[in-house]
Amino acid sequence: MPPPAAAMIEAMRALGYSLQAAIADIVDNSISAAAHRIEVTMDWRDGAATVSVLDDGQGMDRDTLINAMRPGSRNPLELRGPGDLGRFGMGLKTASFSQCRRLTVATHTAHGPLEVRRWDLDHVASTGEWQLLHGFHPGSEDRANHLRSLPHGTLVLWDDLDRLTGPVSVDAAAQQRARSQFLQSVRKVEQHLGMTFHRFLTARGRGARTLLLNGHPVTPWDPLLSDYETIEQMPEERLRLDGQVIRVQGTVLPHHSRLEGAALQEAEGPRGWNSQQGFHVYRDGRLLVAGGWLGLGLERDDRFRLARIRVDLPSTLDQQWGVDIRKSRVTVPPSLRADLRRIAELTRERALRVYRHRARLLSPRRGGEPQALWTVRNTAGGYRHEIDRTHTLVQTLRDIPGAGPALDALLRMIEETLPVERIWLTEATRDQTHAPAHGELEELRLLMGEVHATLVTAGHAPAQALLSVQGMEPFCQHPGLLPLPPLPEEQP
Known part of the structure; x- marks a missing residue:
């Protein structure tokens, strides 16, 4: 007895695919079909996002297509040939269902007619039956025009992407926010595809693949920097x-x-x-x-x-x-x-x-290690971030008569309220690749000057104070950086 269709499909939708991983799974099928050119299109059609993957692979005949649209179409224990990136016989369905409510596949071999089948999850939910539908959804026929011009190939269409932006109201602000979210998703997909398939995109000869996203070649990214002589x-x-x-x-x-x-x-x-x-x-x-x-x-x-x-x-x-x-x-x-x-x-x-x-x-410091302000101490409950009490600046401030207790209290308050999780989330999502802007370096030089002046006021020789400051984080990360004199205080 087959499992209930609607319940089974909803379970398949909950496997935890991200959009980029789901699209990569479809690209896997194209590579397994010996495609040399794969075109991914992500379109924002008046607030309704669509995704398509078109390849020039060998295509499928009627029986092969019907089998490919069947969940669990291949035993995962079956040996795969070289270049077959499939695994469970589930990727086309699970990846697609995780993102959309309507999956259409159109395909043809070198000498066969165009075959089209689709899953419509709303239809499955209303009928409660595993009914694989024939043909395109009304209004989608023209999206196969490019496929028809190829000698063979396959087109995968995703419509009604309910997981991408969720329900979007008709007001302009909501539409703009949803579109912005969609464009961010496009960028993530591009990065993921460039990383996941970088070997295929840089291969030569018969193993070479061309992968396009919205008409533009996907840039490969090799995490091992294999072409760099300095590795x-x-x-x-x-x-x-x-x-x-x-x-x-x-x-x-x-x-x-x-x-x-x-x-x-x-x-x-x-x-x-x-x-x-x-x-x-x-x-x-x-x-x-x-x-x-x-x-x-x-x-x-x-x-x-x-x-x-x-x-x-x-x-x-x-x-x-x-x-x-x-x-x-x-x-x-x-x-x-x-x-x-x-x-x-x-x-x-x-x-x-x-x-x-x-x-x-x-770092010009003796001993060679940069002088960090923060340190991590292991505790019975895990670990704890603390300000290093041996840091030159901390010790200098502690030597100021009467400043010790207030400084200790301030440092403890900073340690106790350090928003570690918020910092981690911010650092994980921000772009850390840009070089410091001129204004940022000037601010860093000014801060460097203030620290240097504090050490000199406390009795350090200027040259020794400069060496000490140049060995501190974050100043040591910018070789050749020299301090600006601190700004004069405003007179009342």
């Missing part, structure tokens, strides 16, 4: 599991102070330095996991931001690695955990040496 690559290791080879290689990126402009932005990636540190897991050339330490007991830490590790898996090991239906998560097999942790620790150690060496070059 440090560790020897590739080949691990074995069930007779299959897994290729692993650690990479240490150049320190961010050695990169400028576009190079700095490319190295940082769409989600920032710290989010990209760790393992980057590929399956048959397609990026599954971008960053993180795969549950190996290693924490993200700013000091290891330069460490990135490539892992190449064959699709024949999907089950052993627990590749999920969204192809965005893996689980390290127990027999490989020790080797992967060893490789990770070696890469992290080397990345830390590069980080510290560069910090010493930027």
Whole structure:
């Protein structure tokens, strides 16, 4: 007895796809169909968002299309051939249902007629039956004109994207907000596709793919910066599991102070330095996991931001690695955990040496390490952010007669009210790739001058005070920065 149609489809909608992951799943199908040109179109049609994916792949005949539209059309235990990026036989349906209420697929082979089938979730909900409909929804026929001109290929259409912006009222302000949200989604999709399929987009010969988003080529982004001469690559290791080879290689990126402009932005990636540190897991050339330490007991830490590790898996090991239906998560097999942790620790150690060496070059302080204002202390309940009481400026202020108790109280209040979660959310979403503007550097120089003046007033020799200030964060991050004299106080 088949499961209730409406309930089953609603369950399939709740698998947790993001828009960008869902579109990537459709692109997987195009690559598996040997497409060389894939066109993704995201359109804002008078407040109704639509998405389409058109490819010039081999296309499908009637029976193949009907089977492809059937949930669970292929056993996940079935071996996949090289270049077949599918997994469960569910991606077309689950990815599409997660975003839209109407899925239409039109396709034709080199010598066959155009075949069209669609799922309409409102129709399924009203009838309670698994009824796969024939033909286009009224008014959508013209969207297949480009497909008809190709010798073979497939078009996937998403309409009624109820999960993207939610219900939008008719007033102009609400429409503008929804459109702005849609455009932000387009940018996220572009970044995700450029990262996920970067190997296909930079391949040469028969393996090359052209991927367009709204008519513009998607820019590939390689998180390992393989084409940069300044990266440090560790020897590739080949691990074995069930007779299959897994290729692993650690990479240490150049320190961010050695990169400028576009190079700095490319190295940082769409989600920032710290989010990209760790393992980057590929399956048959397609990026599954971008960053993180795969549950190996290693924490993200700013000091290891330069460490990135490539892992190449064959699709024949999907089950052993627990590749999920969204192809965005893996689980390290127990027999490989020790080797992967060893490789990770070696890469992290080397990345830390590069980080510290560069910090010493930027910092004129004796001992080489930048002088940070904040420190982290382990506690019984986890950890605690504290202001370093040994910081030169803190100690200087404490030496002012009578200032000690008030300073201690102020520092404790700052520590107790530090909005860690708010800071984390802000830093995770802001663009950190831009170079400091002239006004920002001037403000930093002014602050540097005020700190320098405070140390000199407290009895430090000017030259020694300058060396001390240049070794403090954030000033040490800008080599050659010199302090501006503090502004005179206004007279009453």
